[in-house]
Every structure is written in C-alpha cells, then in structure tokens.
Amino acid sequence: MTLSLSAKAKGIAPSPTLAIDSKTKALIAAGADIVNLSVGEPDFPTPAQASLAGIAAIVNNFTKYTDASGIVELRRGIADKLRDENGLDYAPEEIIVSSGAKQSLYNIFVAILDPGDEVLLPAPYWVSYPEQIRLADGVPVVLETTEATGFKVTAQQVEQAITPKTKAVLLNSPSNPTGAMYSKDEIVALAEVIERHDLFVISDEIYERLTYGQEHYSIARVSLGLRDRTFVVNGFSKTHAMTGWRVGYVAAPQHLVKAMASFQSHTTANPSSISQKAALGALGTFDPATVTQFRARRDAVLEAFSRLPGLTCASPDGAFYVFPNVGAWLGQTYTGLDGSSVTVQTVDHLCELLLTDALVATVPGTGFGAPWNLRMSYATSMEALQKGLTRMTAFFGRFS
Ligand SMILES: Cc1ncc(COP(=O)(O)O)c(C=O)c1O
Structure with a gap:
C-alpha cells in the first residue's frame, strides 16, 4: 500500500519569499556576505511600548x-x-x-x-x-x-x-x-x-x-x-x-x-x-519618521535604477518594495566572475545568479504572477541598500 498525500497538499508550493529567505539565511550562516533585499519586514525594532507590554504579560501570568x-x-x-x-x-x-x-x-x-x-x-x-x-x-x-x-x-x-x-x-x-x-x-x-x-x-x-x-x-x-x-x-x-x-x-x-x-x-x-x-x-505608537526613512531609501533605489539602461521601474506610492522589470536581460548572456558564460532565460535564474554571484538576495517575480520582474525590499539600512545597489549595477554590467 502506498500512502499518499492529499491532492491539496501536493498542489501547494511553499512560499517563494520564505524559501529565498531561508536560502539566504543559510548562505549568511555559512559566512557569505549577502545583502538581503528579499525580506518583507521592516528593519526597525518593535516599539518599546509593545515589547514592554509583552514582557508584562509574561510576568503577570497573562499566559x-x-x-x-x-x-x-x-x-x-x-x-x-x-x-x-x-x-x-x-x-x-x-x-x-x-x-x-x-x-x-x-x-x-x-x-x-x-x-x-x-x-x-x-x-x-x-x-x-x-x-x-x-x-x-x-x-x-x-x-x-x-x-x-x-x-x-x-x-x-x-x-x-x-x-x-x-x-x-x-x-x-x-x-x-x-x-x-x-x-x-x-x-x-x-x-x-x-x-x-x-x-x-x-x-x-x-x-x-x-x-x-x-x-x-x-x-x-x-x-x-x-x-x-x-x-x-x-x-x-x-x-x-x-x-x-x-x-x-x-x-x-x-x-x-x-x-x-x-x-x-x-x-x-x-x-x-x-x-x-x-x-x-x-497601538498609537506609529512613528511618521519611519515613512521619511522609507521614502529616502525608495528614492535612492529609483535613482540608482535610473542609471541602469534596460531596467524599468514604476515609482511605488506605498509599502517598502520596488518591482523593476528586468525583461531586457532575459535571453542575454551573463559572464560570471569565474569567466564562464551562460544564457539567462528566466527571472528565477537571474535572481539565483544575483544571489550566488553578486551576493544580493531578491525575489523573482514568478510567484507574484510577473515573470519579467523581481521584487526588492528597501526595508533595510541605507548602507546595506547602497552596497546592494552597487553590486547589482556591476552584475547587470556583466551581461552582453
Ligand atoms: C500584502 C500582505 N498581506 C498580508 C501579509 C501577512 O502579514 P502577517 O501575516 O505578518 O500579518 C503580508 C506579509 O508579507 C503581505 O505582504
């Protein structure tokens, strides 16, 4: 007798964003200097009022x-x-x-x-x-x-x-x-x-x-x-x-x-x-300075992208992601740092190379229903963001 999973279970793919995040974390744990622009979470700390209320709940046995x-x-x-x-x-x-x-x-x-x-x-x-x-x-x-x-x-x-x-x-x-x-x-x-x-x-x-x-x-x-x-x-x-x-x-x-x-x-x-x-x-602790910081980061990304011919990117009005179209590079030849060349056919392949060769983690648009785009989060420090953008610029320069 073969015990099988349900059709439902077989039909479900794991979350691609969490998958790339765990792959990135594994590379970081192995010592790689990755700039992680894949995660969908703010880099700011939880507000102190929230953390203290959580601690009080534990201490007061609200458990x-x-x-x-x-x-x-x-x-x-x-x-x-x-x-x-x-x-x-x-x-x-x-x-x-x-x-x-x-x-x-x-x-x-x-x-x-x-x-x-x-x-x-x-x-x-x-x-x-x-x-x-x-x-x-x-x-x-x-x-x-x-x-x-x-x-x-x-x-x-x-x-x-x-x-x-x-x-x-x-x-x-x-x-x-x-x-x-x-x-x-x-x-x-x-x-x-x-x-x-x-x-x-x-x-x-x-x-x-x-x-x-x-x-x-x-x-x-x-x-x-x-x-x-x-x-x-x-x-x-x-x-x-x-x-x-x-x-x-x-x-x-x-x-x-x-x-x-x-x-x-x-x-x-x-x-x-x-x-x-x-x-x-x-509740009530939202800090509008957060928005100012996110906006500055968004603008820094858009500015760097504007200098990358071939890449198009709509200016986002909210959230903390950019979703550039990288279709111009699909079907093109990428020459890696080791001198070997490969034709990049899909955005998944492109993001894989971006991670392993340029050490920048992003998420391919495929899981979002957009096979010509990739998602990049700017919920990270300006310093990390600038480092990631410099690496991305060099990476796209290795296509012919
Ligand atoms: C659009 C959207 N909705 C819902 C969620 C779920 O958020 P959480 O389950 O952390 O509250 C996310 C998280 O990435 C999201 O991006």
Missing part, C-alpha cells in the same frame, strides 16, 4: 487561553484606531484578531468560498493569495496589470472578468509587490461595479501607513453598502515592525466575523496572549 477572537481591550483599541486613522466605524464585535494577517486572510477565504467560487485577483499579487484561495477550494482569476497602467486594475477590467461564479474581489493597496496605490476616485469606481454585481471585497490594507504621497482610502468608507460587503484586513507586522509576534485582524460586519471566529476557534483558537498585549501596547 492562558483568551477569547478565541482576541481580548476585548485589543479589539476595542483596534476599533478606535480604525475610527481615528481610517474613518471606519466598527464595534469590537465586528473585529477578529488572528495569528497574523496571513491567518486573517485564510479565515476569510474559508468563510466565503464554496468549491469553484472565483476570486478576482489583480496581478502582480502577493504570493500567498492564490495558494490560500485554492486551499479554500476557490479559484483565483488573475487580472493582469502592467507598469503602463500603474499596476492597477480598472473598474471595467473587473466588470469584464465577472462570471456567475465570482464571489469576491481582492484589493491590496498599497500593494506588495508593486507598491501601487489606488486613489479615492479609482476606489469609488471599483466600488460601484462590486456593489452592482453583489460581490464581497477583501481589502488588504496592511501597508496603509507606509505611503509616500496620497493617503490610503479604504473601500469600506465608500458607503454603507460597501462596508456591508468588505473585509478590512490589517495587522501589526509592517507598520509596527512586529512580524514575529504574529498579530493581524479583520474588521467586517458581525455575521461575517462570527463565521470566521467559529473556524478560528477550531483551528488555532486565540493568537498568543502575550502578542495580543504587545499589540495593545503598540
């Missing part, structure tokens, strides 16, 4: 099960934040806290998708969306966008992709990996189509505070009709440099939150009690 949806003080604090910072009105009962926004998103897909239900997913997309949708028996329907359209879908594009099976539209503004942001007018236009076709919206707003021009506008703000069908997804990982604490949340009408809460109560139950207290401590 037991909590309400499976998160402690009410934290949900109240999140409701206040959504009201004060985002103009959104939610009661604590309309908020569920999970072990990272990653879990929040999976809860949503399980709560709303029946087998074969379609989710409209603008590409380039964050790597976990299509895998999570498939895990929940849904079908990701990819809507292509290009650099020329600012990596944004139009209302018309969404409307044309709608079928009787369409259940939801996923929006991620600012976007990982492109940094693209929808303006209020664009959000309102999308909202009109979404409401007319009676669809859910999953609005992943995890980078909402990291913006470099226009302000983030949540689709849940457009009207009560939109609020009724929107899952607002957010978390503490990116804006509070708390990736390892694993705290994310969703705000949505109570009946939707209840469905997610039932599922979560049988899977992980509450997120870590300690992390919840830390998140409570983090």
Whole structure:
C-alpha cells in the first residue's frame, strides 16, 4: 500500500519569499556576505511600548487561553484606531484578531468560498493569495496589470472578468509587490461595479501607513453598502515592525466575523496572549519618521535604477518594495566572475545568479504572477541598500 498525500497538499508550493529567505539565511550562516533585499519586514525594532507590554504579560501570568477572537481591550483599541486613522466605524464585535494577517486572510477565504467560487485577483499579487484561495477550494482569476497602467486594475477590467461564479474581489493597496496605490476616485469606481454585481471585497490594507504621497482610502468608507460587503484586513507586522509576534485582524460586519471566529476557534483558537498585549501596547505608537526613512531609501533605489539602461521601474506610492522589470536581460548572456558564460532565460535564474554571484538576495517575480520582474525590499539600512545597489549595477554590467 502506498500512502499518499492529499491532492491539496501536493498542489501547494511553499512560499517563494520564505524559501529565498531561508536560502539566504543559510548562505549568511555559512559566512557569505549577502545583502538581503528579499525580506518583507521592516528593519526597525518593535516599539518599546509593545515589547514592554509583552514582557508584562509574561510576568503577570497573562499566559492562558483568551477569547478565541482576541481580548476585548485589543479589539476595542483596534476599533478606535480604525475610527481615528481610517474613518471606519466598527464595534469590537465586528473585529477578529488572528495569528497574523496571513491567518486573517485564510479565515476569510474559508468563510466565503464554496468549491469553484472565483476570486478576482489583480496581478502582480502577493504570493500567498492564490495558494490560500485554492486551499479554500476557490479559484483565483488573475487580472493582469502592467507598469503602463500603474499596476492597477480598472473598474471595467473587473466588470469584464465577472462570471456567475465570482464571489469576491481582492484589493491590496498599497500593494506588495508593486507598491501601487489606488486613489479615492479609482476606489469609488471599483466600488460601484462590486456593489452592482453583489460581490464581497477583501481589502488588504496592511501597508496603509507606509505611503509616500496620497493617503490610503479604504473601500469600506465608500458607503454603507460597501462596508456591508468588505473585509478590512490589517495587522501589526509592517507598520509596527512586529512580524514575529504574529498579530493581524479583520474588521467586517458581525455575521461575517462570527463565521470566521467559529473556524478560528477550531483551528488555532486565540493568537498568543502575550502578542495580543504587545499589540495593545503598540497601538498609537506609529512613528511618521519611519515613512521619511522609507521614502529616502525608495528614492535612492529609483535613482540608482535610473542609471541602469534596460531596467524599468514604476515609482511605488506605498509599502517598502520596488518591482523593476528586468525583461531586457532575459535571453542575454551573463559572464560570471569565474569567466564562464551562460544564457539567462528566466527571472528565477537571474535572481539565483544575483544571489550566488553578486551576493544580493531578491525575489523573482514568478510567484507574484510577473515573470519579467523581481521584487526588492528597501526595508533595510541605507548602507546595506547602497552596497546592494552597487553590486547589482556591476552584475547587470556583466551581461552582453
Ligand atoms: C500584502 C500582505 N498581506 C498580508 C501579509 C501577512 O502579514 P502577517 O501575516 O505578518 O500579518 C503580508 C506579509 O508579507 C503581505 O505582504
């Protein structure tokens, strides 16, 4: 008898961003001087108020099960934040806290998708969306966008992709990996189509505070009709440099939150009690100087890229990634430091060479639905960034 894995398990690829991160860390552990521009996490420390609240939770033995949806003080604090910072009105009962926004998103897909239900997913997309949708028996329907359209879908594009099976539209503004942001007018236009076709919206707003021009506008703000069908997804990982604490949340009408809460109560139950207290401590501590630093780093990258003929890169309005198009080098010959030449056919191969030959870790765009791009994070020190850019410039100079 051969015991086999489920079709579901066999169909899931590991997260390519985490895969490249572990490969990079292994090289670093082996002594390689890698500049790691692959990671999607801020280099800033967790705010002291959060860490101290976490320590106090341990010392005070706040280490037991909590309400499976998160402690009410934290949900109240999140409701206040959504009201004060985002103009959104939610009661604590309309908020569920999970072990990272990653879990929040999976809860949503399980709560709303029946087998074969379609989710409209603008590409380039964050790597976990299509895998999570498939895990929940849904079908990701990819809507292509290009650099020329600012990596944004139009209302018309969404409307044309709608079928009787369409259940939801996923929006991620600012976007990982492109940094693209929808303006209020664009959000309102999308909202009109979404409401007319009676669809859910999953609005992943995890980078909402990291913006470099226009302000983030949540689709849940457009009207009560939109609020009724929107899952607002957010978390503490990116804006509070708390990736390892694993705290994310969703705000949505109570009946939707209840469905997610039932599922979560049988899977992980509450997120870590300690992390919840830390998140409570983090509320209100966002430092706008973070944005100033990220903007300076973004500008340094764009400036270096502007001197690389062949490379094109849209200027991101938010998040902490750039997503340059490196298509001009695909099919070209690369001569390595050891003098050997090789034709580089794919962005995966290019990123592999960039890592092993130039010692710069980036992520190929393939997993984001963009096989001509690579993702580079600028959530690292300016010094490391400059070192990485110098190496990249030399690397691209070795193509002919
Ligand atoms: C767009 C987007 N959504 C959600 C997440 C998940 O964040 P976490 O699970 O750390 O809260 C990430 C993390 O990379 C992300 O980039």
